[in-house]
Amino acid sequence: MANRIVVDPVTRIEGHLRIEAEIKDGKIVDAYSSSTMVRGLENIVKGRDPRDVWAFVQRTCGVCTTVHAISSVRAVEDALGIAIPPNAEMVRNIMEGALYMHDHAVHFYHLHALDWVDVVNALSADPAETSKIAQSISNWPKSSPGYFSDIQKRIQKFVDSGQLGIFANGYWGHPQMKLPAAVNLLGVAHYLEALEWQKEIVKVHTILGGKNPHPNYLVGGMACAINENSTGGLNAERLAHVGKLLKEGKDFIEQVYIPDLLAIASFYKDWGGIGKGVGNYLSYGDFPVNGYGDPSNFKFPQGVILNRDLSKVYDVDHRNGDIEEFVNNSWYDNYAEGAEKGRHPWDGETNIKYSGPQPPYEHLDVEQKYSFVKTPRWQGKPMEVGPLSRLLVGYARGNKEIQEAVNGALTHLDVPVEALFSTLGRTAARGIESKLVANWTMEFYNQLLLNIKNGDSRMANTELWDPSKWPAEAKGVGFTEAPRGGLAHWIRIKDGKTENYQQVVPTTWNASPRDPKGQRSAYESALLDTPVADPELPLEIIRTVHSFDPCLACAVHLYDEKGNHISRVTNVGSCDV
C-alpha cells in the first residue's frame, strides 16, 4: 500500500511548487509536480510595443532577473534583423555572467545548503577543527579559529533566544544529515558570508543597467553609453568598478563556493546514484562572442544528448517543429486539434482554464489535469535543462575547457562520470560552471576594454528604432541559457505591435506534468526511487527538487478567460509566468 505525501509549499525556490509523492517500502514509487500560481503575462504583452516587452517579461522572474529581458530583446532583434554592436554583446555577456555568479552562489548557500548542512549540529563543532579544515581546502582569509568561534557564539545566542526565525522546524538531526559538526559550522559561516557577498556582485548590473533586481535592457543594444571623457557615460572609473566586482566575485567562487561544494559533496557521494532523471539533456548554448547568429562560437555549445549517450550530440533548431508544447495535463483549454497534439511556440496559445480541485484541498486529482505548467518536448521527448545539461553537451561536443573542468571535479571527488547523472551531479555542475563563467566574464570585460581602446564606443544600433521602418509582419526567436537552463521566447510582430508571444522557460521543461504518452518530465522522473527515511520529513524530496533550482514564476503561462488566442510565456527555473 503506497503512502501519498504532499510537500506544499516547497520552500527555498522561486514561486509556488507542490510535490505529491507515493512512497512504498521507504522509496518513492511515483511523483507529481504541480505549479499552483499563474499570472498570464503572455496575454498582457499582446498588442504592446515590442520594444517595451523586455520590461514586462523580465518580471517573469526576479531571481534570474535579466534572462527574460535578454531573450526578449533578442527575439525582437531576430524578428527585425537588427545586429547589435560588439560592445553591447559584451555588456550583455558581462551582465549575464554576473547573474550566473550571483544566482548559483545564492542557490548553493541560501536555497540548497540547508538540505545538507545541519545548522544546529554546528553548535557542537570545535572552531579550531573548522579552521583547520577551512585552511586545508582554501586560501580564503576568513578562516581563524576565533572567526568561527564568533560565528558559533552568534548562532548559539540566536538559538538560545528561542526565536528561530528561518531555521524553525528545519530538518536538523535528520539521519540523512551526514556532515561532521566542524563542516556544518563552515557551511553556516559561509551561508552568512555569501549573504553579504551576493549584494556586491549585482552592482555590475547597477552600473551597466541602472539597478538590480531588474536592470534595464534595450532593443538594439544597451543604454549605458560609453564616454571615456565624461561622467555622463561609462568611463574608466565606472569600468574599473565593474572590473573590481568581477575579480572579487571570481575570488569568492574559487575560494569559498567551489571548496565548500567539493568538501560537502565528498560526504554525500551516495547522492551520485539518486535522482537520475530523464537522461535526455538539452542546451541552447549561450555567451556569443561573434554575434547571436553564430552559435558555433558560443561559450556554451548547443545540442541535445539522448539516453545519457555522450558519444552523439544532436543539433537544436528553434524554428522548425522540433520543440512543441502540450497542455494535456495543464490547466488550459486543449488546442482545437485535441489534447494529444502539441504546438510550436510561434503558434502557441495559452487559454487558462482551471479544472483542478476547489480550494481548500488535500490532494490533487492526478488522473486529471494537475498543473499550471505546460509540457514542452523536443522531438516528442522530455528533456532536462540546466547546468548539468550545458556541461554534458559541452563535454560531448569535445569542448576542452568544459572537459577539463568536469574531469577535475570528478577526479577530486573520485567518482565516475556516471555520477553526474544525479542529484549530486546537478549540484556539482552548477558550481563547476560558475567557475567557468567567472573566467569568461573577465574575458568579456577585457574584450570590452580592448574595443574601447581601439576606438569603438558604439553601444546601440538605432537604425531600426522607429517602427515605421519595420515590415508589416515579422517573427523571431530569442534564446539564451538562463542559470536554470535553456530559455526561449518566440514573438510575432504585426503592424508594429506584439501579435503573439510565447515563452518556454527552463522550469517548464523540468517541472512539467506528464505528456500525452505518459512520459514524465525531469522532476517527476528524478524523484523515482529516491529513498525517504521518514515520510513526515520530506528532506530527500526537497534535496532532489532543489538540485534543479526551481523557478516556478517563470514556468507558468498566462491565460485569457475569454479564450482568446494569446502568446505564452514560460520560464525555466523557479519562475511561474
Place this chain on the structure above:
Amino acid sequence: MAKKYGVRETYYDSAISKGYNRRDFMKFAAFITAYMGLENSLMGQVANALETKYRLPIIWEHYQECTCCSESFIRSNHPIVADIILDNVSLDYTETLMAASGHQAEAAKHDTMKKYHGEYILCVEGSVPMGSNGVYCTIAGKTALDHLKEAAEGAKAIIAWGSCATNGCVQGAKPNPTGATPIHKIIKNKPIVQMPGCPPIGEAMAALIVHYVTFERLPELDRLGRPKAFYGKRVHDTCYRRPYFDAGLFAESFDDIHAKEGYCLYKLGCKGPSTYNACASMKWNNGVSFPIESGHGCIGCSEAKFWDNGPFYKRMTNVPGFGIESSADKIGKIATGVVAAGLTAHSIAANVSKYSELKGRYTRGRINEEKLEKNEENTEEN
C-alpha cells in the same frame, strides 16, 4: 512592559554583554532622548523601550510575484540582511529563505500567529488573484486570499512590498487575466505601509523594518500610505541630470552624442517627472547608480498602473509642475533662473537654522548626561 516571550536579548542586555554598566546605559538613554528631539520627561520611556525590546516577529507571505522584492531586500547594504534577521527581527516565515518546507513550514507560521497574536508584522510580496474564486494562486491547497485573511487577522501592521502588493503590478496590467488585486483593497482594518517599486530599493526596505524596530512606530506616510522618507519627491526633482532638462539639453536617441554626454533622457521617454521615488537621491545597491545614470529613462515602476501608462520610450506630453508644456524644447527656456537666487539664500538660511537646532540638541544631551552624573555622585555621597 513585562517580558512576554522567553529568553530574548534587549538593547540593554546587548550593552551589558559588551561590557557597559547600567550607568553607561542610562547616560546613553539620556543622550539619545535629547538627540531624538524628545522632551526630557520621555527619557524613562526611551530607557524602558531599550530595556524591554524583543526581536520583532515577521511573517512574509508570497502570492503572485516574481520574488524580486525578496531579492532586493537581501541586497540591502545598511544594515545587511544577516544582521536584520539575526539581531533585529525574527523572520518566522518566508518561502524564499526558510529551512522547512511543506507542513513544517506552515506549522512555523501558525506558531507565530498564535504565540505573537497582535504583535507580529505581516509582510506581503505579491498580489492576490481574485478571479475564479482564487484558484490562480494556492499554497498548501489554500488560496492566497484565505492565507492573507488568516495572517492579517492577528497582525499589528502590514507592509505591502513592491508594486504587486501595492497596485497589482504586471499581472494587474490590462487585461488583468487573473483578477490580480493589491492588498489594501482586501484588508481594510489594519495599518498598511505601501512600498511600491519593481522592486523597491533594498536599503529603503531594510530602513522601514529598522525604523519600526527602533522607534516602535511606523514612519510618517503620505496620503497613499507610502513612507514620506522614500516617496516624498519626484525622481525628476532629485535627478542629477535635471540641469540639462532646465537648459533644454536632451538626448535625441540612444547612444547619440548627447546620450554619451549624459544629457536629459526626457525625450527618450523618461518617466522621472511623474514618478515619486528615492532612486535619484538614495540610488540603487548602496548608491552605485540608478537607471538614468546608467543611460536608460525611468520607467516609473513605483507608480500605480505604470505598465499601462503609455509606451516606455514615448515622450510624456505633459510634465507635471510645469503646466501643460507641449514641447521639451520650450521647457528649458522657462525662467527657472528667476527663483534660483532666492532659493540659494533660503537654503543657506535653512542650513544654518538646522545646524543650530542639532547643536542645541547635542548640548541638551550633554547637559542631561552631566545632571545624571551629578545626581549619581550625590546619591553615592549620601
